[in-house]
Amino acid sequence: MSYLSKRILSGIAIAFIVAGCSSAQNPLNASSAIGSESNYGIPPSGDVPKSNNFKTTTILEGLEHPWSMAWLPNGEMLITERPGRLRIIRNGQLEKTPITGLPEIFAAGQGGLMEVSLHPKFAENRLIYLSYSHGNAQENRTRIARAKFDGKALQDLEVIFEVSPTKSGTQHFGSRIVWLPDNTMLLAIGDGGNPPLKIDGEYPRKQAQKLNSQLGKIVRFNDDGSIPKDNPFVGTENANPAIWNYGHRNIQGMTFDAENKRVWSTEHGSKGGDEVNLEEAGKNYGWPVVTYSREYSGGEISQERSRPGMVDPKLVWTPSIAPSGLAFYNGDLFAGGLVSQDVRHIDLDGKGNIVGEKSIEIGERVRDVKVAPDGKLYILTDEDNGKLIRLEAVGS
Template identity: 85%
Template sequence: MSYLSKRLLSGAAIAFIVAGCSSAQNPLNSSSAIGSESNYGIPPSGDVPKANNFKKTKVVEGLENPWSMAWLPDGTMLITERPGRLRIVRNGVLDPTPITGVPEVFAVSQGGLMEVSLHPKFAQNRLVYLTYSHGTEEANRTRIARAKFDGKALQDVQVIFEVSPTKPGGQHFGSRIVWLPDNTMLLAIGDGGNPPLKINGELPRQQAQKLDSQLGKIVRLNDDGSIPKDNPFVSTANANPAVWSYGHRNIQGLTFDAENKRVWSTEHGSKGGDEVNLEEAGKNYGWPVVTYSREYSGGEISQERSRPGMVDPKLVWTPSIAPSGLAFYKGDLFAGGLVSQDVRHIDLNEKGNVVSEKSIEIGQRVRDVKVAPDGKLYVITDEDNGQLIRLEAVGN
């Protein structure tokens, strides 16, 4: 099988075909090929084959910019709408009345009500977690609130965590939550926004490399918002103890492979350079020191694509697909694309390297992808008339 692969070498883009060739045959060495053992070479980006083995069924429509979904033990669905509503779907029917008790949100641009996630022991404690943007145009941040859900309303709402420092504008809130087997949670947080915005006189992207800042990070928290004692930087001077990994621009896809105990993310690049990353505690993922992104206004952000001590992505998308929503399903990754309006089926090998990639066409901006208790994939689309869509594998 042949794949179009791109790699930057000495600042120039060199395109070549990897057609099952050996290391000696490949002019840039086999580290550039998909599925190679080295993680220095970046797998292909751009056009990919279409996947024709998934049936798409529209379950619900009429959602206003939905952002996230979660299932209760009885199969009932909760769906967030970015303007600030939490909706409920029972037996495939959207309840016209939103759930009450949702905190007030700063709903502007990319901000608003975002992730909804259930405590791993929801059946016992009825705890629901919401991420949302809070504040003003001049000073805002991502928050996590938790509450008990009685079937109709949120009760005993508490803010258990808020990101520091505050930032201006309405960009890069991150906000995906993943639960680990020890019932701690990972929360993805964006870097704060694009130029010309500034935080303390610097571009927000500089926050991603600052260990005393929570911007541009994945943080790890206990279920009450406190800091786990075994976080990687708890004993590091001048580091924020919540930080779990850093050097991120804006992660909006986060998922956990329970079988192999792996955390995966998809991250928005600037102009190109979207990333799929295998996340590990304490690691630096490079932004903005190392990146395949370019400035929206033109020109390079950095001339470096890789550096010792910084983790290379497993896959880079240029041009951008604007990844949002990520699921681990039957050994592979399924990544939603806002700009590409599809779901990317990313085939992984046992070592967690990318083997191939296909596109499942959706035709609307894909905001979230998750696996339901019924074992099927579900997608929500970020539109004024957003949809809930079920994907079912058919044939081979």
């Protein structure tokens, strides 16, 4: 019997579902209401084993709520700080003076300067991309800007994409970026926020199922912000052509498995119900029609856990770990946890099925996880005194 099967049968399983398994196929009855543990379509997750296979080394500290990192071809490193600074590490040292030339940023709550990403041909064009929140507390949105980086400052900055519609509040900006092999970009966008916030008289979560809204979506566009002609909803009446897939609450981890051409994400639930998803074009991931989340105030958001035509998650975390950065590394997934203060090592088999999970303890909120050019994993901790930490395998 596999490690995962034993955990499921023991009642302390990590939440797991076989790819493509519908509620009709699932003996645990995925459409049952939350009430008792046995009524979950995906068993509720519990504590997972601790991993002793990685050691942590703090490379530097003194960062203020760092959010994302990217490496330049010369080995230098860019790091965003959510309050609105882009920092650079040269020769192993964090330069005191931030990079200049950034756009105007609305930094409040979950918003601020978020992802930094290099164009796949950065060595030729020197283009970097930033995601950030723009506006004010009454009216704001996620934007993407690109600029040329001359080593000290951003030049020729232009906004190439902004999310529609605008929203109020300071929640659910999403903002992870993934580049596909054709040099198009995927951007994860949150649903707009929690109750009691409203958009057009409805809770923002309703936006995730609306194809005329970019909230609660993954969108895809070209490197100049234009819309690819092969996006799945191009030509669909009353659908926004930028949408790549939909039905998401707030994705803050996304990564690309280049070997198998797969896009993976981690998504925040509300009270429980965090998800790991295998993302595909044109698909509906269910939020808030089907969900394992509950209202923060108590009670169900939906009685449905699965529905035909909607994609089931591969893994559900209840209680929430508050997943953030996500990396594909040596055939497995490594997901940062803000609340759990760890990195979850998620074992995948050759077909992309989840077959196990362990916890690499960090002891601080983990905001980003990425693979560096040196082949090692690095993480950022989301603290007032945030750290850059290297993870290194120490055995099997």
